[in-house]
Amino acid sequence: MGNPTPPANRRSQARLGIKFLTILGVATLALSACGSGAHAPGNAAAAGSESSGPVQGGTFVYAEVTPINNWQTQAARFYEKSNVLNSVLDRLTYFDAKSGKIVGWIASDFKANEKQTEFTFTIRDGVTFSDGTPLDAAAVKENFDALGLGIKNAQVAPNVDFSAYKSSEVLGKNQVKVTLKTPDANFLRATSSVTSGLVSPATLKLDNAGQSAIANIVGSGPFVFESEKTDEEVTFAKRAEYKWAPQTAANQGAAYLDKLVVKYLPEVAHRAGAVQTGQVDLVRGLQPIDEQAVAAGGGQVLPAQGVDLTTNMAAVRIASGKLADAKVRQALQVGIDRQSIKDTVLSDSYVIADSVLNHAAPGFIDLSADLAYNPEKAKALLDEAGWKVGADGIREKDGQKLELTITSSNNSVVIKPAFELIEQQWREIGVKLINRAADNTFLTTAMIDPNIEFFGTRQFAYGGLGPVFGPENNTQTLNADPELNALFAKERAATTDAAHKELVAEEQRQLVTEKALSLVLWDEVQVYGGSSAAHVEFTSGTAPIFQGAWKSGK
Amino acid sequence: MSIKIDEPLLESVVEPDSPDTAGKTSGANTATEPKQGALRSPALWLTVAPLVVVIGWALFPSLFSGFDPITGVPAHKLQEPSAQHWFGTDHLGRDVFARVVHGTSQTLLTAGLAVLIGLIAGTGLGLLAATAGRAADAVTMRLIDVLLAVPGFLISLIIVTAFEPGPVSLGIGVGIASIASFARVVRSEVLRVRSLDYVEAAFMNGGTYWSVVFKHILPNSCGPVLALLAVDLGVAILAISGLGFLGFGSPPPTPEWGLLIAEGRQYLASAWWLTTLPGAVIVAVVILLAGLGRHLHKIFKF
Amino acid sequence: MAAYIARRIGQALLVIWLAYTLVFLAVQLLPNDPVTIFLSADAAASPETIAAMKAQYGYDQPLLVQYFSQLTGLFRGDFGYSLASGQPVADRIGAVVGSTLILASSAFVTAVVFALIVVASATLIRITWLKRLIINLPPLFAAVPVFWLGLVLLQVLSIQLGVMSLFPDGSFASVAVPVFVLAIHVSAPIAQVLLKSTETVYAQPFIDVLRAKGASPSWIFFRHGLKNAAAPAMTISGITVGTLLAGSVITETVFARAGLGQVVLQSVTAQDVALVQGLVLLTATAFVVVNLVVDLIYPLLDPRILKSGTHGAPRALAA
């Protein structure tokens, strides 16, 4: 699909990025989770094979899938935008996936009160925005107010992650204390998201149009805006004096690259060619069929594992009534031949899901036994639920046909063909799937429509599944089963690791097998194509880390 | 989304001086020659025969391909064209030729709906403009201007977005875009025919407005309209494929032609046949329809 | 003449207004309002936030009030605000309209040149088979899907031969190829109409008189035939404004070029009403201006029009 439709992307990636989009420069983590085969594996493909150190300088050309028009930082909730802003904006904190802990970044230290209603951040010394303004406590407070209260003059709504925000005050020379209206254990994580990237007070004073322009986004990150050709490319230059990377980053200094050029390549068919011919150093959204060509042509296939995310799934909504019976959903769950999906429309860069959490996620439990393809069982379950096969092969009950609709963004190159195949598989068991996957126009309205039975998605899930499926932000199943909400609340309130782990396991069992509200497909991975000279690593949220990237033989 | 070729030409506007003796009637049967000649021309049959096959695809797809167009064999995915799979197989192992054949009816229905909307609304507007007086003409012409001024493509996008994408909304969207060209052609043809003596004679022979319109004006205006009909069918097929390319097509697994090339392009680098062969079918059909339009124009011209 | 021009300008304004109104009504068909869509990115956006934002942009007003306030806004040069891009509509369109203008106008000129070459060769070449081949080029041009041609050219030129960039980098090829692709598409109707009107002109007796004077075929074509045949081709050229836009949308998408194409798609997908209306205003204005110019050029091409033009001969031509 041509995917020139960012507003819709915003939606799905909105979910994606929504809570804790974080940078993790840890390649090995992904490697461990990635059962990759033929081609250069893992998140740091080239890094392992090169013994020589990073090369300084050079211009790195990165191709995204669609252009961005609205760069307003608080709305940075989709891949195209956060992948770029990631290198422009620093955050107070940093989520270290390896340890599963929040570590310091611009905030050298932070602490919360027991009730999780007051947070105090100590701001690192010597950090400046690229316009020269110091990134001090006062600047942070201004950012907090903008995030928590919105910016009236610029028609910027408050950041949803800061819905509990009440106020903040500057303490002493370099401390900021935030007060919340209600307790929120997720608040710290919210401060690590790209959507809460820190911008210069000058930027905050601009009106909405001003804040939407990349030229006006002044951050403290390793790259600084240089020039732009609307809808065609944006060029960033490195910030030479940068020396305040996240505490766990390998490169603590300025970026190796001189320049970063972001271009757009909406046509899927051209992405492989773009890296093969060396027109770009890195491209996102390589489709499975082109992976071999890239590898064979000397390029790199770089699957960035979405360790922070749930697996790709069809989240179930039940308002239409057709899927109200858990048996029907269970039938659909075992009516999917996941191996066939992998063999047909995916590649070795992809791993079949065995739960709603990916294999590398803490708390993952293997439910593969319950996910095995079993069309006979599916048919039996559907029969039991009272859905009888009609004249056209589609099951019916009470005059209603078992016709189900799927919506998803077009952000994943494999989602549409995958559902095409699922549509075939379900036809076998008498279920008709209306495949509106990758139709962004449809998504704009369907995502919040509980009558649309499936939402094809994957979500950031740090820790438990409560924040994802809990009632507050549940755009997945739209609260299809309120009974589960108690479980999600309990999980979020868990005090010990063991208890938490058990509750997370229970959540997975409920979502995948018992209630079957999440038809899981494969672990999230964004497959990048890289030229042979590119050395780049990815966050556990699949964003490229340009601060640590370099080009050999430059 | 495209312009039709049958625009009235200069001759219809600038009246030649017409002395009393202009245009001697020629002798016997010269006037019949063009028609019979056109019907006998092998070029016409070379145009019609393949189109008849295509209509066969639409009516009895199973006679032309034994493969299931919507259920593939995953293990046979992305096979090159061969004796077994003439057009190869797609990413799900479906036979592309079967998809083209089975997609015909959907394509022709969608494009046909578009053309029908253009034809009916356009004929109504054109007739109104040409026969209902100067005020009606002025109003109708402005309306036609508006339809031209707002790119039909944008209208199609809005319609397809507003309603579920599928044959009906695609047909309506593309159809609205073609109203203007039909209206223009009908108007100019009706104006031409209306000024002919036999129309006046029909009134003198007791004809009423509607009887004259239906017995004389419309039948004699139909040549260019039929020609446009054929051409516009091709244009509509292309417009639908353009919308498919932009992501506004019917949802899968519909094997609609426009969608086949639009979706197949994703594999342009690795499986050329997915977009090229259905593309060739469309190009051929559109050209044949344009040719048919020319022939119709000739046959119905006297 | 002055009265004629004034009347045509009046008609042009009427058409723009009608187009604007028509699309204002059409966008009401869209299933959601832009605010809801914009904010549904944030699932937690409260109904209050949505209401406040709607009030901010006036989307909570009755339809008629919205319509008139938007219409009066137009006279102040206020084209509304694009929610999706966060910019005023005028800025969003203004930033890229130049790119489309260059693409469309170059493509248009190229298309006219193509059409002229086709018609000139079809008229002057005496080798029957070659002539036939050339006459069949426009239908072929018209039958090839724009996006398909563009993609194939990119695949071959950029990826297989490496002679052009996949991106608009300002090089000759990156400008010429999209222009070529769009021009092929646009030239088809122009060439077809020009062919047909040339045929009509050549059926007139004055062509025989010219031949009897001893004029060569090329003399007849270039000095007489073309000028006589030009008027209908001008009409069709005026109408290609819409085709150019549609073609530009697709061409720009294929070639990853900035331009109105992106804006059109974004505005419709995001149901960014203000942006859609701004685009309609722009294209309708472009259309009527181009056609006004065409109408004013007619008398230069054909002196008969002014004489018989008491009740709108050019209009009849365009009809």
Place this chain on the structure above:
Amino acid sequence: MSNGDEATTLLDIRDLSVHYGSGENTVFAGIKLNLKLKKGEIVALVGESGSGKSTLSKAIIGLLPEAARVSGGTISLAGENLLGLSQKQLESIRGRRIGMIPQDPGASLDPVKTIGSQVSEVFRLHRQGPKRSKAELRSESIRLLAMVGVDRPEYRLGQYPHELSGGLKQRVLIAIAFALGPELLIADEPTSALDVTVQQTILEVFTNLAREHGTAVVFVTHDLAVATDIADRIVVMQQGRIREDRPVRAILTAPEHPYTAMLLAEATPDGNRSPDAKRHSGAPAVPAIEVQGLHKVYGHGKAEHRAVQGVSFAVRPGTTFALVGESGSGKSTTARMVMRLLDPTAGSVKIHGEDVTNVRGSGKRDLWRGLQMVYQNPDSALDPRHTVSQIVSEPLANYKFGTKAERALRVSELLDSVNLPSRMAGLSTRELSGGQRQRVAIARALALGAKTLVLDEALSALDVLTQAQILALLEDLQINHGLSYLFISHDLHVVERISHDVGVMRRGELVEIGPTAKVFGAPQSEYTQLLLDSNPGHLLRELARA
């Protein structure tokens, strides 16, 4: 007779055959044609449409349509075979040594170029000697225009063809043809599109120039009368063959071929054939048509155009009243007002004593049951999509006449009355000849028993022999059915033959009215006299009187 001295032979056509199409569709337009022209000789090619006369003339100048093929023979101009020349060589001959005057001056000048540029173009095409300056070209063009009698030639140079009358355009075309003093001129029906008075002056200009320049002329015409007035020799063609080729007087006095004799009979004026004006005058009957003070004014203010001014006449029942006049004289406008297809500005129209000036809607429908019109061009008067029976029965169906079977019976009756075999009922009009089509149109007009017909140039689109047949039919119908005709025509010859009374119109006014014999025999107005004088066929009339 045509075998002149070899030395003075300019054009020598031998065994020329021309055909269209191929295989079984082959149509021969010219078969073994032989023709010789001496220098300065004027030869008229006479024949009906389809006789091959145009094909022959076009072959000489090399302007046959693309579909035509020369299958044999030679065309030699001063000993050089034109058929063997290249395109380039032919181009250098055309316009310089062979000129052409086309049939329809209205469309024979490029409408978008000025007169001046089209006149001087011929000098630019055939550059002889040093390049001439613009001023030289201009004065040369002015000289040429003056030579053919164009008034204000300087002013005309800047005008466009549409600003000139048909006669002026033809003068311009003659000027172009004579510009380089050609040896041979092809004139293809050069005056058939012009009014009779204009035709007369144009023919004079043209023949005088040819005589002065010693230019040989091939003059193509369907009008034997015109041919006899200007030619030295007449070549009669029929069905692609030359039937007769003899000097004018010889052919007039003793035609050899029966076809020539027929043509001659039709072209020869015969005073005795004029119908008796007094035939029905015994009974003081109510006029079939009575028109009083009819006015028609188009537009207003500066643009006002008075098409018809104060026309009054009456058509006695059972007789024919002819309105004659040149184009633009208002005769057709009058006819259309009589038919109530146009509203008169002033005046009244009475049909059989009933004032119909103000009828509308159903009143018109009633009027048209008894009053019908026959158009000039039977091609456009009959719906090409309908069969003969559909056309003739249309009024019957519209007025709900009888049952289907009765209507069919009536149709064959009507066809019979216009001398068409009833088997033609099922044919499409496209399968009929022009004359047959006109018969169908007449049958349709009579379908509901109309007693009064308006015949608007009803014969002018037909060949001369067909004209004669239709005339005879009209006369028969008049006698058998007691019909009254209002006969609109520009053709004095036809009018003289058919009408009992005649009215002469000029510029919207009736300048003379009276019994035909009187008007033609002793015209009272100068204009009528001028019309009669301009009528071609002086030689014929002379011989007839002798």
